Amino acid sequence: MRRFSWFNATSLTLGFAFLYVPMIILIVYSFNKSKLVTVWAGFSTHWYGELLSNQSMLDAAWVTVKVAVVSSSIATILGTMAAYVIVRAGRFHGRTLFSGMIYAPLVMPEVITGLSLLLLFIGLNVDRGVMTIVLAHTTFSMCYVSVVVSSRLVSFDQSLEEAALDLGCSPFQAFRLVTLPIIAPAVISGWLLAFTLSLDDLVIASFTSGPAATTLPMKIWSSVRLGVSPEINALSTIMIALVTVGVISASLINKHQAVRKKREEQAAERQL
């Protein structure tokens, strides 16, 4: 505690103010009566009503959620498999290429990923829409999932799995009964990460989508490019609120589980 000086207190206060004041301003102005975002004309929830009656906005939100659920679920399965391959499969032909393809999308500029996938879809003459966005999102988010899951797999005691195999489990049973419960938190955070990445993505979706499908970020983009609008502020507020509730409840659940685990360990120790 000795070193928690006024300097540290100031930098934390200023730093967190910088991170949060812009969002607070955004939220405050979503309750502004005036159409002009810069002039405060009194409290009103008018823009929320407007938003909820904007059918094209609701359609876009629905498309986005569909894409995010499907792509993050496929990405979780593929990414977990890829993590398993990287950590466990040992040497095989083309391993370097494989791990390269897992890590490259993490640092690839979105414009390049989007462009290359679009050229592929056009080359194959695929109709662009929800389906192609799902394929694109699955591809880049499976890499994030595999990084998250493989960091958990590395620290995982392999002898547990071997014990299960020795006791007569099939490899799949050993995975389902021993490995999966242990790596589950990483798999879940991988899914959440993939889900959020998909919800957020503007650039890759713009490249890979066709006229048939518009996602929420694309909708926001086309409105925001013309300037600030109170309706988008209202939408942002709703999204920020959802994320905040999600993150806080996830961390509470985590904390709760950690406390329970500790208590169980203590109980077990007492019995010994």
Add this chain to the structure above:
Amino acid sequence: MRRLGLILVPYLWLLALFLVPFVIVFKISLSDLAMAIPPYTPNLDLTEGWAGLVSFFRELDFENYVWLTEDALYWKAYLSSLKIALISTALTLLVGYPIAYGMARAPEEWRPMLLMLVILPFWTSFLIRVYAWMGILAKEGVLNQFLLWTGLISEPLIILNTNLAVYIGIVYTYLPFMILPIYASLERMDESLLEAAEDLGCSRLSAFWLITAPLSKQGVIAGSFLVFIPTIGEFVIPSLLGGSKTLMIGKVLWDEFFSNRDWPVASAVAVILLLILIIPIILFQRNEQKQREADG
């Protein structure tokens, strides 16, 4: 057999949707613009057999790359992306380091909370976080209203649609990527080293330079790469906050593709961008490897 299946499924997926698309981009970057569907030539026609293949390869050339070096727009855009990425990485470090430092020195029971507060913006939409600054930095925006009200300025500042707004946007959105690795390296540090240094007569400042700064070097390097690499190809921030003078290659690529519909040139821009990125990416991976080895 089961192992083979496990390897093949993600492998084939990535080959088909990651590697093959790149080969296509490369191929199109060697093609010529054409008024056709698809808007480039040549197209590989396998029905002509070997002769078709030969004539296909003959028609590919590096013309688009020559074009990129001749037109000042492109190399200026590459240079200015690098410049903007470099400056904003330095600014992010300047803003991020004190925050990470304060977090690592905060009472231990606060730290999980502080960590969550840093991560929370990362989960909210990137687009919305950039958008938030449009209303703040505009000529009649919140910042100008506030400064005019305090009497610090008499004329509204023009910030939106300048490079300054782009820097602010980048620092704001990429800050968590800088804070987290620095915090991780500072938190691991043994504080008794500082006490020892001070007991031996170091001032606080020189103890910082001699002990804390070198020990957090890995975190600083990792954070800087995590900001620098994605910033080079950034598209959303320069489009929303930057002005007509802000030149960034991600935006050029987008316009080349969507506005000019010149796919071969857009592809060549992408290939060069990738070549530029390879150097920092390799350096970054070396740094990560070194850190892993140091951790044992």
